Amino acid sequence: MPTTTPRGRSGRPPAPRNRRPARAGRGRRRRSRRGQAQLRLRAGFVFIALVLSFFGARLVQLQGVQAAKYATLAASTGGTVTVALPAERGDILDRNGRPLADSVDGRMVVADPVQTRAKAPALARFLSKRLHIDYFATLSALTRKDSRFAYVARRVPAALAVRVVDAATSAGYKGLATRNDPLRSYPDHDVAANLVGFMGTDGPLAGLELTFNKMLAGTDGSETYEVGAGDNRIPLGRSTVVPAHNGTALHTTIDEDLQWYTQRVLRQAVLGARADSGFAIVMDRRSGEILSLADYPTYDASNPQASPAKDRNSLAMTSPYEPGSVEKVLTLSGLIDAGKVTDRTKLLVPGELPSGDRIIHDWFAHGTLKMTLAGVIAQSSNIGTAKASRLYAPGQLRHYLTEFGLGQRTDIGVNGETPGLLPSTAQWDGMLQDRIAFGQSVSVNGVQLAAAVNTIANGGVRVAPSLIQGRATTGTGQVVGTDETTRHRVVSKNAAHQMTQMMERVVDPDVGVAPQAQVPGYVVAGKTGTAQRVGAKCACYNGEYTVSFAGFAPADNPRFTVYVVVQNPRNGGGGGSVGGPAFSKIMSFALRRYGVAPDGEKPSHLPTTW
């Protein structure tokens, strides 16, 4: 209005009509370009409503009328995908961290027989050559009639499976695919197989794999996310992740190389004696750690089906047996500890000793002998031991044997361990005690007795044996391992020392029964065992024997305790001739491997006769 105001002031009042035409003139010019505002608004709304009604109609069409069709279409082209995130199973390691059981990313190769049937023979040849599988089994899988799914190979290392399937696809074969299939590998095959156990298709079937499954398995996770065409993940799409918790590795105290050597020597000993079975144990004297626990017969953990089921567990731990003369070490060291005898005690050993309604014999016929207690051990005299053990107060021997760990599980973490059989106080009488004194009528498992002999090596203090480093929880909730090791004194240091000196006489070529157990350059203390064995069929002594040798070296400061047991040798051998050489080999390997230098000690010359 600035232009009109001066005009109004100059004289005439401003004429409304005058202004209107001017406005109208301008408005007319605008209308010619955009039309009137009301009209424009209305047109705009109509347009928007029109578009929206199209959207609405389409929405009703999609969501209401054809909803099912589009849902199936969406599901078939992608949608959300749930992927299992498998937890990696923990390795089972030896004491140096080398794997005894190892988890590997594996795949199964599967086929759609409808697609593979046409070229089945050629494809079967292709696959059997590359995957090292049976041609005929592959062929029948590829030509299955009743299914669109067939396993071609399971638990194949992922790299190999993917490579082979890719090669097959590019060679023009259709219908092959791979899927996740975790693979457990046992790189050492039979080494420690009886302890480690193995995995079946769905889970662990034996050994440490089974005992510590909870800890080894971990927890599987999963991931759900949206995918578009070509299985590509839609960015910023919905996704949820439940992370997998990998299993924890199990550290054993086993020494892989020593375990291997022990198994080979044991096999040679068992086969050489034409025996049924056997086991050998190497134990670290100070810590009670089991460096090696070998069983024969054994099996290949990467192919367990090839061996009968009875060969797959640890006989050393699960099968009780009567230890025989090795047990004299426990009887007589307890007797020394009780102050009843010393290593030089003079004994008159008759040719036979009546015990109740039976008569005890020695393994060699003799008249009345003048033996010292050392001689009784060196010559392994049953009569001498039984006679000496009659000096025990009632219940005393059983107390000592319990302290040595007999009759109780060692709880090192092996499934199905037998506690052995130590007769109860009610059953205990003089006849029984005479027999128990030299190791009959009492049964043990291998580790029990190895730990008992180790008590002598360790100056009279029993160290609980262990197979697991640190600690681990078994399936039954028991915590085992070196962290749980207990120690307690069983016999005095002096008694253990006297027993060690007596055991040194056992390997003496002149007075002992097992010179083959010597280790050149070292002083060995040991004891043979030749026990009558209870047969598998009749519950009686059937003429079979259990022969064994237990010992430790270097005798004045032992480093290892080694125990070798051979069941039912058919070559007429005893503990010294069958167990002795195996003991010597295993001990010398262990001493060399752990760099234990000979200290120039001389073996004991305790008198054995008087």
Next chain:
Amino acid sequence: MPFLAVVSMLAVGGVVGLLLFNTSMQQASFAATDLQQQADLLQAREQSLQMRLNQLRDPQSIALKAQRMGMVLPTSPAVLDLRSGKVLGHPAPANRLDLLHLLPPPPPKPPAYDVQAGGSTAGTTTTGTSDGTTNETAGNASGDTAHGSPGRADGTGTKGHTRHKHAGHDGHTTHQQPSGR
């Protein structure tokens, strides 16, 4: 009209930018899938190489190779003390008696073979001799299978073969030696 220009430029720029961003996200998703696959593949490869390494480190395969080269584990340990230069223990060269049978014995022959070989009913009465012979053949056979074929593969065929054959005999003798307790 600068205002209109600015607004439309913003709008167009925004749309184009969004489009580019979306495209690059898609691209990244493709790349991520590819890289994940590659990572899986490499991991699988690493694992299979690790597996191979473990197989090569298997004490059994090392021992087999060493024995093929004529090495024997000694059973008489000796230690050289570096401070005094003294040798402790009784060093002795390994001999054939120390030879370890590394491979399991071959599976037992079906009984039909024994009948043909002459192990008739007469054999069972004289237990000692019959058993001895069976054992000897078994020991010999295991020696052959254990060391004969690898020796041939090495090119030192005949020598390795015969030597190990002896070793088989000797190894067997050790089994017979111990007879007392």
